Amino acid sequence: MKSGVLLVNTGSPDSASPDSVKNYLREFLMDERVIDIPRWKRQLLVYGIIAPFRSKKSASLYQHIWTTAGSPLIVFTRELAKKVSQKTGIPVYTAMRYGKPGILQTLEQMQADKIKKIILIPMFPHYAMSTYESVVEKVKMEYSGFAFSSLKVVDPYYKNPQYINSLYENAQPYLKQKFDHIVLSYHSLPERHIRKMDKSGVHCLVENNCCETEHPARNMCYKAQTMETTRLFISKAGIAPEICSHTYQSAMNLKTWLKPDTESVLHAIASNGKNNILVICPGFVTDNLETLEEIGIRAKASALQTGVREFTLIPSLNAHESWVNTLSGWIINAQ
Secondary structure, three states: OOEEEEEEEEEEOOOOOHHHHHHHHHHHHOOOOOOOOOHHHHHHHHHHHHHHHHHHHHHHHHHHHOEOOEOHHHHHHHHHHHHHHHHHOOOEEEEEEEEOOEHHHHHHHHHHOOOOEEEEEEOOOOOOOOOHHHHHHHHHHHHOOOOOOEEEEOOOOOOOHHHHHHHHHHHHHHHOOOOOEEEEEEEOOEHHHHHHHOOOOOOOOOOOOHHHOOOHHHHHOHHHHHHHHHHHHHHHHOOOHHHEEEEEEOOOOOOOEOOOEHHHHHHHHHHOOOOEEEEEOOOOOOOOHHHHHHHHHHHHHHHHHOOOOEEEEOOOOOOOHHHHHHHHHHHHHHO
């Protein structure tokens, strides 16, 4: 039976115009796993407040990173798919959880190409209801309407040795340079999402040092998984823990989302006389608005204003050769 690979990423607006961004925000924020409140409240919030008032500002941010080929996230994901397909000899398709090409549209193309067995690789190393889970459940829902013979889903790979090695290989040229401190920044999440995934209700964000204590809840705990990625990466790279910081970015509410906040930590590092800072975002395997604009432009400008002399953002894995090899190996083993 003919196999095909489906790489699913978050998605992007069709363009950097306010109208396009508004449409994208509506689709993205109406996902019940992103804003987990009753639908009528979510609709009022998204359609009445967030999309109308944030679209123009968000569009201006997208304009800072937009390329002649389009959205960096879309461009890099397509490049990755092409290289992996060339490496494996297996058709590799891309889909976006929000925006185009949609999951349904891509599954229709796979069916037209007579694909029977699908290997799904969510472009998210860590388990979160708003990313990995949302993609898997959406694909399963759409998949049920087709006559494919099988769907195999690659598990979260936050501690997979090949993924950690790809992070290291990608970062190595930057790690060879002189630096005083390295920040590992992950997308923040509402703390209620972390508690919601803890079915026991007595461990996550309840116990002291919960992420360092063995418990079944850790298997689906985003925070614990990001901390494990950080631990494995700095061990692989041979970086002293005292010159590393583990942080979270993109929080909508600093009080109720995962902490510490990346920008606040950068300011603290600068105030301690650190002049040369590296930042890596291991949770983003593809560069996008959060890495290129939020960290690469805004956080950098803020850090330089507080005394940092050198600020370097290490690119995401994108279509790095090591990442291509890692995905290719997973795909061949999954057949």
